[in-house]
Amino acid sequence: MQGVLKEVGLSAGVVHRCFSAAGPGAARAVLRGVCGLDGRRFASLIVQVWSESMRDEHLAATFEDGYGAMRLVRTDVVEGYRVAGILRADVPADDVARTMMAATQGFFAQMALFGDADPAVLENGMCGLTAMDRPETG
Structure with missing residues (x-):
């Protein structure tokens, strides 16, 4: 977590005071501070936070909730693509949504x-992969 804090220019004491006093709203404040990072530094911060979630049950639960919500949104996107005739309907929408998230x-x-x-x-x-034909089996 020290690497995450260093990346955004905050001390552990400041974050502890903010989170314990302000609750979930403090997370938004930290994220606002991250917005100025370039792509690689922002991505590095994401990876560091992912690794921290393996040691922090509360953070892991927050990610699990967020992941579930994002899966539902992505599933709706997949269904919209199907209605628009852009995407085939022979693969479960949740499988496609999870694959989209894994690619991200x-x-x-x-x-x-x-x-x-x-x-x-x-x-x-992704366009190239989705244009592939599945070989016949049997």
Whole structure:
């Protein structure tokens, strides 16, 4: 967590006072301070917070809640794509939503580790993958 705090220029004491006094609203204040980071530093911060969630049950529960909510939103997006005729309907919407989220998480990991992840490359690659035909089995 010290690396996260250093990245955003805060001390542990300040964060402790803010979070214990202000509750969940303090998280928004910390995130506002992060907005000025470049892509690689922001992605690195995300990865650091993910790792911290493995040691902090409260943070892990917060991520689990957020992940569940994002899955529902992404599932709605998938259904919208289907209605618009953009996406096939033969794969469960939740499977597609989770894959979309995994690609986003991988994008952040690549950006944090290598600094050269370009959103256009991710978009182009996903288009290529979704254009693949599944081989016949049987």
